[in-house]
Amino acid sequence: MDTDSIPDFPVIVLFDEAKASERGSREWDTLSKRVREAGENWGCFEVVYHELPAQLRSEAFSALKPLFELPPETKAKNNNPKPYHAYAIVGPYEGFGIEDASNMESVQHFSELMWLSRGNIQFCQTITALVKHVEKLISILETMIMDSYGLVDQKFCECSSLLRVMTYSTQPTGDEFPIQLHAHTDKPLLTILCEDQVSGLEVLSKEGTWIPVSLSSNSFFFLVGDPLMAWSNGRLHAVKHRVVLKGGKERLSWCVFAVPKEGETIKTPEELVDEEHPLVFKEFDYNAFLNFSMSKEAQVIDSALQVYAHAGLTTLKY
Ligand SMILES: O=C(O)CCC(=O)C(=O)O
Numbered sequence: 637m638d639t640d641s642i643p644d645f646p647v648i649v650l651f652d653e654a655k656a657s658e659r660g661s662r663e664w665d666t667l668s669k670r671v672r673e674a675g676e677n678w679g680c681f682e683v684v685y686h687e688l689p690a691q692l693r694s695e696a697f698s699a700l701k702p703l704f705e706l707p708p709e710t711k712a713k714n715n716n717p718k719p720y721h722a723y724a725i726v727g728p729y730e731g732f733g734i735e736d737a738s739n740m741e742s743v744q745h746f747s748e749l750m751w752l753s754r755g756n757i758q759f760c761q762t763i764t765a766l767v768k769h770v771e772k773l774i775s776i777l778e779t780m781i782m783d784s785y786g787l788v789d790q791k792f793c794e795c796s797s798l799l800r801v802m803t804y805s806t807q808p809t810g811d812e813f814p815i816q817l818h819a820h821t822d823k824p825l826l827t828i829l830c831e832d833q834v835s836g837l838e839v840l841s842k843e844g845t846w847i848p849v850s851l852s853s854n855s856f857f858f859l860v861g862d863p864l865m866a867w868s869n870g871r872l873h874a875v876k877h878r879v880v881l882k883g884g885k886e887r888l889s890w891c892v893f894a895v896p897k898e899g900e901t902i903k904t905p906e907e908l909v910d911e912e913h914p915l916v917f918k919e920f921d922y923n924a925f926l927n928f929s930m931s932k933e934a935q936v937i938d939s940a941l942q943v944y945a946h947a948g949l950t951t952l953k954y
Protein backbone atom coordinates (compact mmCIF):
# COMPACT_ATOMS: atom_id res chain seq x y z
CA MET A 637 0.00 0.00 0.00
CA ASP A 638 1.45 3.43 -0.82
CA THR A 639 1.70 5.79 2.14
CA ASP A 640 -0.76 8.32 0.63
CA SER A 641 -3.59 5.86 1.05
CA ILE A 642 -2.86 5.10 4.73
CA PRO A 643 -5.61 6.80 6.74
CA ASP A 644 -4.53 9.04 9.63
CA PHE A 645 -5.85 8.50 13.12
CA PRO A 646 -7.32 11.65 14.72
CA VAL A 647 -5.23 14.28 16.51
CA ILE A 648 -7.06 16.26 19.21
CA VAL A 649 -5.59 19.43 20.68
CA LEU A 650 -6.51 20.24 24.30
CA PHE A 651 -6.95 23.26 24.47
CA ASP A 652 -6.18 25.57 21.59
CA GLU A 653 -8.14 28.42 23.13
CA ALA A 654 -9.27 29.20 26.67
CA LYS A 655 -12.97 28.90 25.83
CA ALA A 656 -12.55 25.26 24.86
CA SER A 657 -11.56 24.42 28.42
CA GLU A 658 -14.81 25.85 29.81
CA ARG A 659 -17.21 23.00 30.28
CA GLY A 660 -20.49 23.75 28.51
CA SER A 661 -18.98 26.19 26.01
CA ARG A 662 -19.61 25.54 22.32
CA GLU A 663 -15.88 24.87 21.91
CA TRP A 664 -15.90 22.29 24.74
CA ASP A 665 -18.90 20.55 23.14
CA THR A 666 -17.16 20.45 19.75
CA LEU A 667 -14.02 18.92 21.29
CA SER A 668 -16.09 16.42 23.29
CA LYS A 669 -17.82 15.28 20.13
CA ARG A 670 -14.43 14.80 18.45
CA VAL A 671 -13.15 12.77 21.41
CA ARG A 672 -16.21 10.55 21.30
CA GLU A 673 -16.09 10.12 17.51
CA ALA A 674 -12.38 9.28 17.63
CA GLY A 675 -13.12 6.74 20.38
CA GLU A 676 -15.93 5.21 18.35
CA ASN A 677 -14.30 5.19 14.92
CA TRP A 678 -10.71 4.46 15.90
CA GLY A 679 -10.57 3.54 19.58
CA CYS A 680 -7.53 5.77 19.86
CA PHE A 681 -6.21 9.24 19.10
CA GLU A 682 -3.18 11.43 19.57
CA VAL A 683 -3.87 14.08 22.18
CA VAL A 684 -1.82 17.26 22.33
CA TYR A 685 -1.77 18.39 25.95
CA HIS A 686 0.40 21.36 26.86
CA GLU A 687 -0.58 21.31 30.54
CA LEU A 688 1.95 18.54 31.10
CA PRO A 689 5.23 20.46 30.91
CA ALA A 690 7.73 19.20 28.31
CA GLN A 691 10.43 19.40 30.98
CA LEU A 692 8.55 17.05 33.31
CA ARG A 693 8.02 14.66 30.45
CA SER A 694 11.74 14.49 29.68
CA GLU A 695 12.70 14.38 33.39
CA ALA A 696 10.39 11.40 33.78
CA PHE A 697 12.08 9.53 30.94
CA SER A 698 15.48 10.36 32.46
CA ALA A 699 14.28 9.12 35.84
CA LEU A 700 12.85 5.88 34.41
CA LYS A 701 15.78 4.90 32.17
CA PRO A 702 18.19 3.89 35.01
CA LEU A 703 15.71 1.23 36.15
CA PHE A 704 16.75 -0.91 33.21
CA GLU A 705 20.41 -0.73 34.29
CA LEU A 706 19.72 -2.31 37.69
CA PRO A 707 20.91 -5.89 38.38
CA PRO A 708 18.38 -8.59 37.37
CA GLU A 709 17.83 -9.67 41.00
CA THR A 710 16.89 -6.09 41.94
CA LYS A 711 14.50 -5.75 39.01
CA ALA A 712 12.83 -9.01 40.06
CA LYS A 713 11.84 -7.35 43.36
CA ASN A 714 9.18 -5.46 41.40
CA ASN A 715 6.98 -8.43 42.10
CA ASN A 716 3.19 -8.23 42.23
CA PRO A 717 0.58 -10.98 41.88
CA LYS A 718 -1.78 -8.67 39.97
CA PRO A 719 -1.63 -9.12 36.18
CA TYR A 720 0.49 -6.46 34.38
CA HIS A 721 1.74 -5.02 37.68
CA ALA A 722 5.12 -6.78 37.96
CA TYR A 723 8.51 -6.64 36.27
CA ALA A 724 8.60 -8.79 33.15
CA ILE A 725 11.21 -9.63 30.56
CA VAL A 726 9.95 -11.52 27.52
CA GLY A 727 12.18 -11.64 24.46
CA PRO A 728 12.91 -8.06 23.39
CA TYR A 729 10.35 -6.63 25.87
CA GLU A 730 11.28 -5.51 29.34
CA GLY A 731 8.87 -3.64 31.60
CA PHE A 732 8.27 -2.51 35.19
CA GLY A 733 4.91 -1.83 36.85
CA ILE A 734 4.36 0.87 39.50
CA GLU A 735 0.92 0.63 41.02
CA ASP A 736 -1.04 3.60 42.33
CA ALA A 737 1.63 5.76 40.73
CA SER A 738 0.23 9.17 41.66
CA ASN A 739 0.54 8.19 45.32
CA MET A 740 3.84 9.18 46.96
CA GLU A 741 3.84 6.28 49.44
CA SER A 742 3.29 3.71 46.74
CA VAL A 743 6.05 5.11 44.50
CA GLN A 744 8.34 5.38 47.52
CA HIS A 745 7.75 1.70 48.26
CA PHE A 746 8.76 0.89 44.67
CA SER A 747 11.84 3.12 44.85
CA GLU A 748 12.99 1.51 48.11
CA LEU A 749 12.81 -1.90 46.47
CA MET A 750 14.92 -0.67 43.57
CA TRP A 751 17.37 1.60 45.40
CA LEU A 752 17.15 0.01 48.86
CA SER A 753 16.38 2.10 51.94
CA ARG A 754 17.99 5.18 50.36
CA GLY A 755 15.06 5.20 47.96
CA ASN A 756 15.21 7.93 45.37
CA ILE A 757 13.28 11.02 46.35
CA GLN A 758 13.84 12.76 43.01
CA PHE A 759 12.42 9.74 41.21
CA CYS A 760 9.35 9.69 43.49
CA GLN A 761 8.63 13.38 43.05
CA THR A 762 9.01 13.25 39.27
CA ILE A 763 6.88 10.14 38.82
CA THR A 764 4.02 11.24 41.09
CA ALA A 765 3.96 14.69 39.45
CA LEU A 766 3.86 13.10 35.99
CA VAL A 767 1.08 10.66 36.84
CA LYS A 768 -1.00 13.38 38.55
CA HIS A 769 -0.90 15.34 35.28
CA VAL A 770 -1.90 12.25 33.34
CA GLU A 771 -4.79 11.64 35.76
CA LYS A 772 -5.98 15.20 35.09
CA LEU A 773 -5.83 14.50 31.36
CA ILE A 774 -7.79 11.27 31.82
CA SER A 775 -10.37 13.09 33.91
CA ILE A 776 -10.86 15.73 31.16
CA LEU A 777 -11.29 13.02 28.51
CA GLU A 778 -13.70 11.08 30.75
CA THR A 779 -15.82 14.20 31.32
CA MET A 780 -15.85 14.89 27.58
CA ILE A 781 -16.99 11.36 26.75
CA MET A 782 -19.70 11.52 29.43
CA ASP A 783 -20.90 14.95 28.28
CA SER A 784 -21.04 13.87 24.66
CA TYR A 785 -23.19 10.87 25.61
CA GLY A 786 -25.41 13.13 27.73
CA LEU A 787 -24.34 11.35 30.94
CA VAL A 788 -23.70 14.47 32.93
CA ASP A 789 -21.65 14.09 36.13
CA GLN A 790 -21.25 10.31 35.83
CA LYS A 791 -17.97 8.39 36.08
CA PHE A 792 -16.90 5.16 34.42
CA CYS A 793 -15.83 3.64 37.75
CA GLU A 794 -13.22 4.19 40.50
CA CYS A 795 -9.74 3.62 39.10
CA SER A 796 -6.14 3.84 40.20
CA SER A 797 -3.19 4.51 37.93
CA LEU A 798 -0.77 1.77 37.01
CA LEU A 799 2.39 3.13 35.39
CA ARG A 800 4.25 0.68 33.16
CA VAL A 801 7.58 1.62 31.66
CA MET A 802 8.95 -0.46 28.82
CA THR A 803 11.95 -0.93 26.55
CA TYR A 804 12.17 -3.00 23.38
CA SER A 805 15.57 -3.99 22.19
CA THR A 806 15.53 -6.27 19.15
CA GLN A 807 17.16 -4.85 16.07
CA PRO A 808 15.79 -5.51 12.58
CA THR A 809 17.76 -7.97 10.50
CA GLY A 810 17.72 -7.17 6.81
CA ASP A 811 14.19 -6.40 5.63
CA GLU A 812 12.61 -8.19 8.57
CA PHE A 813 10.96 -6.04 11.25
CA PRO A 814 10.26 -8.37 14.15
CA ILE A 815 7.12 -7.77 16.21
CA GLN A 816 8.29 -6.68 19.66
CA LEU A 817 4.90 -6.70 21.37
CA HIS A 818 2.17 -8.86 19.90
CA ALA A 819 -1.20 -7.46 18.78
CA HIS A 820 -3.60 -7.03 21.68
CA THR A 821 -6.38 -4.91 23.12
CA ASP A 822 -5.74 -3.40 26.56
CA LYS A 823 -7.38 -5.03 29.59
CA PRO A 824 -7.41 -1.91 31.80
CA LEU A 825 -10.23 0.60 31.26
CA LEU A 826 -8.13 2.97 29.16
CA THR A 827 -4.53 3.87 28.45
CA ILE A 828 -2.46 7.03 28.02
CA LEU A 829 0.82 6.21 26.30
CA CYS A 830 3.99 8.23 25.74
CA GLU A 831 7.20 7.43 23.89
CA ASP A 832 10.72 8.84 24.09
CA GLN A 833 11.31 9.87 20.47
CA VAL A 834 11.61 6.36 19.05
CA SER A 835 8.30 5.29 17.49
CA GLY A 836 7.16 1.71 16.89
CA LEU A 837 3.55 1.58 18.04
CA GLU A 838 1.04 0.51 15.39
CA VAL A 839 -2.76 0.51 15.63
CA LEU A 840 -5.14 -1.61 13.59
CA SER A 841 -7.75 0.44 11.74
CA LYS A 842 -11.29 -0.91 11.45
CA GLU A 843 -10.50 -1.54 7.77
CA GLY A 844 -7.72 -3.91 8.83
CA THR A 845 -4.62 -1.78 8.11
CA TRP A 846 -1.78 -1.40 10.60
CA ILE A 847 -1.15 2.34 11.03
CA PRO A 848 2.17 3.52 12.49
CA VAL A 849 1.97 6.05 15.32
CA SER A 850 4.57 8.73 15.85
CA LEU A 851 4.03 11.16 18.69
CA SER A 852 5.21 14.75 18.89
CA SER A 853 7.06 16.06 21.94
CA ASN A 854 3.86 17.39 23.51
CA SER A 855 1.42 14.69 22.53
CA PHE A 856 0.21 11.49 24.12
CA PHE A 857 -1.78 8.56 22.82
CA PHE A 858 -5.19 7.56 24.14
CA LEU A 859 -6.40 3.97 23.74
CA VAL A 860 -9.82 2.50 24.60
CA GLY A 861 -9.50 -0.74 26.62
CA ASP A 862 -11.88 -3.70 26.65
CA PRO A 863 -13.79 -2.63 29.80
CA LEU A 864 -14.45 0.87 28.41
CA MET A 865 -15.72 -0.65 25.17
CA ALA A 866 -18.03 -2.91 27.22
CA TRP A 867 -19.21 0.00 29.40
CA SER A 868 -20.14 1.94 26.24
CA ASN A 869 -22.20 -0.99 24.95
CA GLY A 870 -19.77 -1.54 22.10
CA ARG A 871 -19.89 2.08 20.88
CA LEU A 872 -16.28 2.89 21.77
CA HIS A 873 -13.82 0.64 19.96
CA ALA A 874 -11.15 -1.31 21.86
CA VAL A 875 -8.34 -0.92 19.34
CA LYS A 876 -5.77 -3.62 18.64
CA HIS A 877 -2.19 -2.40 18.74
CA ARG A 878 1.35 -3.81 18.64
CA VAL A 879 4.96 -2.66 18.61
CA VAL A 880 7.22 -3.12 15.57
CA LEU A 881 10.60 -1.36 15.54
CA LYS A 882 11.78 -0.21 12.14
CA GLY A 883 14.45 2.37 12.91
CA GLY A 884 17.09 0.15 14.50
CA LYS A 885 16.95 2.12 17.76
CA GLU A 886 15.87 0.94 21.20
CA ARG A 887 12.37 2.16 22.18
CA LEU A 888 11.46 3.52 25.61
CA SER A 889 7.79 4.12 26.39
CA TRP A 890 5.41 4.36 29.31
CA CYS A 891 1.70 3.74 29.72
CA VAL A 892 -0.56 5.02 32.46
CA PHE A 893 -3.40 2.51 32.69
CA ALA A 894 -6.65 3.42 34.45
CA VAL A 895 -7.26 0.22 36.42
CA PRO A 896 -10.67 -0.27 38.08
CA LYS A 897 -10.24 -0.69 41.83
CA GLU A 898 -10.91 -3.95 43.69
CA GLY A 899 -14.66 -4.71 43.72
CA GLU A 900 -15.52 -2.33 40.85
CA THR A 901 -17.94 -3.64 38.27
CA ILE A 902 -18.32 -2.63 34.63
CA LYS A 903 -21.92 -1.76 33.90
CA THR A 904 -23.41 -0.15 30.81
CA PRO A 905 -25.53 2.91 31.70
CA GLU A 906 -29.14 2.39 30.65
CA GLU A 907 -28.96 5.60 28.57
CA LEU A 908 -26.63 3.76 26.18
CA VAL A 909 -29.08 0.91 25.58
CA ASP A 910 -31.94 1.28 23.09
CA GLU A 911 -33.60 -0.62 20.27
CA GLU A 912 -30.78 0.18 17.90
CA HIS A 913 -28.18 -0.69 20.55
CA PRO A 914 -29.36 -3.73 22.53
CA LEU A 915 -27.31 -4.57 25.61
CA VAL A 916 -24.13 -6.42 24.55
CA PHE A 917 -22.53 -7.22 27.94
CA LYS A 918 -23.82 -8.24 31.32
CA GLU A 919 -22.49 -6.32 34.31
CA PHE A 920 -19.16 -7.89 35.33
CA ASP A 921 -16.61 -7.67 38.10
CA TYR A 922 -13.44 -6.11 36.66
CA ASN A 923 -10.99 -8.33 38.54
CA ALA A 924 -12.85 -11.46 37.51
CA PHE A 925 -12.45 -10.36 33.88
CA LEU A 926 -8.76 -9.56 34.38
CA ASN A 927 -8.14 -12.97 35.92
CA PHE A 928 -10.09 -14.62 33.12
CA SER A 929 -7.98 -12.80 30.51
CA MET A 930 -4.87 -14.42 32.05
CA SER A 931 -6.39 -17.91 32.26
CA LYS A 932 -5.48 -20.86 30.05
CA GLU A 933 -8.97 -20.76 28.57
CA ALA A 934 -8.55 -17.13 27.50
CA GLN A 935 -5.05 -17.58 26.07
CA VAL A 936 -6.49 -19.41 23.06
CA ILE A 937 -9.07 -16.66 22.42
CA ASP A 938 -8.15 -13.61 20.32
CA SER A 939 -7.33 -10.72 22.68
CA ALA A 940 -10.18 -8.52 21.38
CA LEU A 941 -12.72 -11.31 21.89
CA GLN A 942 -11.87 -12.27 25.48
CA VAL A 943 -14.33 -9.76 26.93
CA TYR A 944 -17.12 -11.17 24.76
CA ALA A 945 -16.24 -14.67 25.98
CA HIS A 946 -16.32 -13.48 29.59
CA ALA A 947 -19.35 -11.18 29.68
CA GLY A 948 -20.99 -11.08 26.23
CA LEU A 949 -24.75 -11.62 26.20
CA THR A 950 -24.77 -12.95 22.65
CA THR A 951 -22.21 -14.94 20.75
CA LEU A 952 -22.83 -12.76 17.70
CA LYS A 953 -19.52 -10.88 17.80
CA TYR A 954 -17.67 -13.66 19.59
O1 LIG B 1 5.14 0.37 24.33
C1 LIG B 1 4.17 0.61 23.65
O2 LIG B 1 4.14 1.51 22.83
C2 LIG B 1 2.90 -0.22 23.79
C3 LIG B 1 2.70 -0.82 25.13
C4 LIG B 1 1.38 -1.51 25.25
O3 LIG B 1 0.60 -1.56 24.34
C5 LIG B 1 0.97 -2.12 26.53
O4 LIG B 1 1.80 -2.19 27.46
O5 LIG B 1 -0.19 -2.54 26.65
Ligand SMILES: [Fe+2]
Pocket residue numbers: 820821822877
Ligand atom coordinates in the same frame (compact mmCIF):
# COMPACT_ATOMS: atom_id res chain seq x y z
FE1 LIG C 1 -1.35 -2.13 25.04
